[in-house]
Amino acid sequence: MKTKLFLSLALGLTHAAVAAAKLNVVATLPDFGVIAQEVGGDNIKITTLARGTEDPHFVDARPSFIRVLNQADVLLEGGAELEVGWLPPLLTGARNAKILIDGPGRVVMSRGIRLLGLPTGPIDRSMGDVHPAGNPHYWLDPANGKIMAGQLAEVFSRLDAANADAYRANLKKFSDRLDQKIAGWTKALEPYRGVKVVTYHKSYEYFAERFGLFVVGQIEPKPGIEPSPTHITALIPRMKLEGVKLLLIEPNRPRRTPDYVAKATGARLLLLPDKVGAHEKVTDYIGLFDYDVAQIVAALKESK
């Protein structure tokens, strides 16, 4: 009886050890999560905090996240003050040394990425919600996806050396696929290089830079500030003058003002997922660009 008990206990322990061997990775945004999944494969377990349909600056610090962060081996955060409004108290509550600011499992996804919109002069809050560290919506350039995957492979290999080869192989597979895809997307959008667009928030700057869209302005007068009549009445003639073809908004934005602007200018209003999960058809990183590029091409073909 005693041996049986010991045996089951020992089995239980080894079982726990095996389960613990799987790296427990927590991602603030689904985009970081899906890239980590590509690199980590079956050797990691991913939990994502924010949903793709949410405004990433205003995620509720749900208490269940404290529990999740408490158990995490790795935390993937966007950096550039993306989650400054909700992550810090969760981390205090989670009391997990592995994911503290200098912890072995703390990963800032923006590392190594050239951030756009770095303020060059003095800034203050009268300019709206300007991020001193630069525009944090960088995952919308698929080339940055490769940089993020590269860092993840490095971190996973360091924390789980036994599977380093698998991580390296997954990284190569993902990077190659992404390279091929980038070439395809670039080709698909080639005929429309220089097409003028207006966005709601400065969310598509990286996408526009990669694929040659020309962002003329935003529906928001200043980052994070709601559209005002003064701004909209100035924006409409400017859009007409510039010949703006597309109005790109994230699916979670209110439609009323963008609808009005689209009608007044003849620009086509396009709900363009900015994150994985922002549309039900967008379930992985490559799928995000497949969907967005197809949407833009279809819209521009129609408006020709």
Next chain:
Amino acid sequence: MKLKYILALVTCLSALPLAAQVNAEVDLLKQQLQAVKDAFEKAQAESRRQIEELTKRLDAVAQQQSATTNEQQKWRDWMNSPVTPGRTPLPGERAWSAADPIRLAGGGAASYLNLSFAALVAAGGSTAKNIEALQLGGHDPKQRGFTVQNLELTLDGKVDPYFRGQANIILQIDSAGETVIEAEEAFLETVSLPWNLQVKAGQFFTEFGRLNPTHPHTWDFVDQPLINGRFLGGDGLRNPGVRLSWLVPTPFYSELFLAVQNSQGETATSFRNDHEGEPFLGRLHDSGSVKAFNDMLFAPRYVASFNLSDAQTLMVGASAAFGPNGSGPRADTQIYGLDFFWKWKPAHQHGGFPFVTWQTELMMRRYQAGAFTEDLDGNGALDATDADLNGDGLLNSVPREMLTDYGVYSQIAYGFQKGWVAGLRADFVTRSRRAAYEAVYGNDPDRDQRWRISPNLTWYPSEFSKVRLQYNYDRRSHIGADHSIWLQFEFLLGAHAAHKF
């Protein structure tokens, strides 16, 4: 000769249609050439335009890039240059002068000390004669005209690899125009203790219920709920002490707290508080001194949270506070509380909107009040050393008795559009029965039944400012109904502390 002429004539005549034919062909060719030329020029113009546009954009990008690198180089040079009055300022930057703000945290990643300042000011009035008695909260608007409710300076940051520190220094301007300063909170908190433990030590708000540990500028209403004012005090339940918390390894979030704090003073109103010599619950109080460990204030709390769906979160908690009170020997107070918070925020949210929150707290206080006699010197005659509380010229005394009070508030906030929140709160407080001392001194408004309804509307121009309009309908038993209207303004400078759930 004639023949020659005729021949020439004939030749000319026959050549005429030929010439016409050639001319037509030339015209056609010319037209074609023109068309080709036009198309070529058009294409060339288009290419030129495209080249120009691309060059312009390339220039802009290059310029931006070089500006950034130049900027970075200049910054590096500046950082490395010795600190002297003559140091070259950065472009757009002057040399520091005494009138300039002091920056404690450099931009970007450096974060040694987050500094923020929140100002909460209200204007309005009430039909109540004595507004100070109507509004129980220490930071509530309390007079007709303007009230500076709360000027709060918050400092926080990581102390070292082991602790996080926070201090909230409050300034307030009272109705006499005096500026009052309060060390509201100043505590350190461990960052990563083993076994999921966390210790907080210093001066801090007791984690009792949902509202007590929060600061006024985060509240959904202009004033404090009545149960908080009556049982935990106008300035909230807070004192120096230490608190241990344990993140319980349940599949859902749950946390257990135990605080041990000093039990005396005005920030522990239901405990060892002398009420500045004023009668409280029909007795004069003496804050006494700590003689044993159980003369401290003990406050346990358990809180759990469940995700009801992708869009709904529920948080429930149970709290208690135990400690001696100042009404006599072996006189203890027990306060029990239940709190409930539900939030709905759809999967598609923009700037945190829309949302609905529903928050409810219930509290019960059992106050063991000691026997009290106005005959303080015990000589049986009313003289100068005695306290004739009701001025009836008699030596009254009240027996030792248990005073039980309870109450509830429930509030709903609906963020219907980015920046706009409509709220409704209902308050109710009452005593379980009329006490013996109330038979002597009359109904005590600090225990008598009272309810209040408060609708409000808040506009947040940004996360750093708000304007709020609130109406209160108050009904106090044995006093009557009152109407109050308050307009509240807030601004926030510096680091905006992230919101806890």
